Amino acid sequence: MPDQDPVIRRTTSMEQRVDAIQAALDERGMKATEAVEELNHLATEQWVPQNGARVVARAWVDAAFRERLLANGRAAVEELGLFMPKHHRHLVVLENTPTVQNVICCTLCSCTAFTIIGLPPDWYKDFEYRSRVVRESRTVLREMGLELAPEVEIRVWDTTADTRYMVLPMQPPETMGWPEEKLVGIVTRDAMIGVARL
Amino acid sequence: MDGIHDLGGRQGFGRVRYTCNAPAFHADWEVRANSLYAFAVRLGVFNMDEYRHAIERMEPRHYLTASYYERSLTGLATLYVEKGIVSREELERRADGLFPLAAPSAPGRTNVPTRGRFKFGDRVRVRLDYVPGHVRMPGYIRGKTGVVVSESPAYPFPDAHAHGVEAQDEPTYDVRFRSDELWANSADAALIHVGVFQSYLERFGGQS
Numbered sequence: 001m002p003d004q005d006p007v008i009r010r011t012t013s014m015e016q017r018v019d020a021i022q023a024a025l026d027e028r029g030m031k032a033t034e035a036v037e038e039l040n041h042l043a044t045e046q047w048v049p050q051n052g053a054r055v056v057a058r059a060w061v062d063a064a065f066r067e068r069l070l071a072n073g074r075a076a077v078e079e080l081g082l083f084m085p086k087h088h089r090h091l092v093v094l095e096n097t098p099t100v101q102n103v104i105c106c107t108l109c110s111c112t113a114f115t116i117i118g119l120p121p122d123w124y125k126d127f128e129y130r131s132r133v134v135r136e137s138r139t140v141l142r143e144m145g146l147e148l149a150p151e152v153e154i155r156v157w158d159t160t161a162d163t164r165y166m167v168l169p170m171q172p173p174e175t176m177g178w179p180e181e182k183l184v185g186i187v188t189r190d191a192m193i194g195v196a197r198l
Numbered sequence: 199m200d201g202i203h204d205l206g207g208r209q210g211f212g213r214v215r216y217t218c219n220a221p222a223f224h225a226d227w228e229v230r231a232n233s234l235y236a237f238a239v240r241l242g243v244f245n246m247d248e249y250r251h252a253i254e255r256m257e258p259r260h261y262l263t264a265s266y267y268e269r270s271l272t273g274l275a276t277l278y279v280e281k282g283i284v285s286r287e288e289l290e291r292r293a294d295g296l297f298p299l300a301a302p303s304a305p306g307r308t309n310v311p312t313r314g315r316f317k318f319g320d321r322v323r324v325r326l327d328y329v330p331g332h333v334r335m336p337g338y339i340r341g342k343t344g345v346v347v348s349e350s351p352a353y354p355f356p357d358a359h360a361h362g363v364e365a366q367d368e369p370t371y372d373v374r375f376r377s378d379e380l381w382a383n384s385a386d387a388a389l390i391h392v393g394v395f396q397s398y399l400e401r402f403g404g405q406s
Binding site for chain 2: 009010011012014015016017018019020021022023024025028030032035036037039040042043044085087089090092107108109110118119120121122123125126127128129130131132133134135136137138139140143144145153154155156157158159160161162163188189190195
């Protein structure tokens with residue numbers, strides 16, 4: 001007897017798959033629906049790039065904080081009330097300079113310090129970025145709108161372990177002397193990934 | 199495993215579909231899929247290495263045609279089924295159709311007993327290991343040499359942790375490789391840093 005269903009059934013939609021898991025867990029008393037509502041809120045309202053922007057702005061105006069941030073990122077961001085999941089054991093902050101551009105990626109999956117720099121954008125998780133940024137870094141950055149002078153050294157960081165990275169962009173010269181709150185507004189997620197300069 | 203997920207350095211992919219300040223989510227179900235994953239992490243249903251490996255075990259054609267959140271949800275559902283919390287039949291009955299899951303796992307392995315300790319500036323070589331189960335060594339560094347730039351705290355060893363195999367936590371080293379040594383005459387000049395577990399490394403050359 002064939003062990004396969006003789007009728008070819010269609011693959012269900014993603015909505016149906018999400019509903020199926022959620023309902024199966026609810027039926028077991030695991031209260032998935034309640035948790036999903038709370039976590040939807042965290043993902044869309046709290047794990048946002050403004051967290052990292054606060055870190056960057058503070059590092060620009062407070063040299064002692066900047067030193068602590070570069071020495072131990074995880075401890076330094078906690079000073080601003082920001083936290084990372086338990087399995088993100090280490091935050092390495094990568095300082096850009098006029099001659100160094102750091103850029104982060106995850107070629108094996110799509111890891112990021114998402115509670116700090118925000119959940120990753122779609123392109124970060126796409127195969128184009130994951131396959132090419134390690135091998136064709138300058139070309140990829142140029143295609144994304146970042147033209148770097150030839151003397152700028154590119155340093156790519158592939159997130160293959162549970163160490164997380166964020167880029168500390170250079171402060172634009174015209175913003176020197178601005179108050180910290182105003183500086184927060186100019187820091188973008190893409191600059192903290194390293195595919196843009198401010 | 200040398201799976202389809204191991205994309206670093208693969209050629210043929212086109213331009214990054216980049217837009218400024220691109221969204222993380224494109225549909226309501228993606229937000230919910232992400233939350234179901236975060237919920238499972240909170241409950242301790244699986245660890246990160248099990249989750250990553252479940253995604254890597256997706257059939258390659260499925261992996262390549264699935265969006266990020268479809269891959270995430272497939273890994274999640276696979277682990278709920280493998281851990282006996284939900285059956286595939288129940289999921290397919292509730293979803294009213296086929297619910298594709300990832301393929302079964304190959305065995306894992308424990309730490310390499312002869313692994314060494316390294317320090318800043320050491321030249322190291324990535325071992326020529328071929329591992330059937332989970333591994334966090336991207337294929338593009340296998341057998342290549344680089345320089346240790348920093349050490350991270352000890353983490354669970356992924357090759358064991360994804361498979362329920364006993365192992366000691368071990369440090370990872372940020373190792374700096376030159377792109378022209380990874381892909382001779384076939385890469386843009388850059389320094390490529392990879393977080394490499396101690397078990398994947400051996401000392402290279404005579405210096406300490």
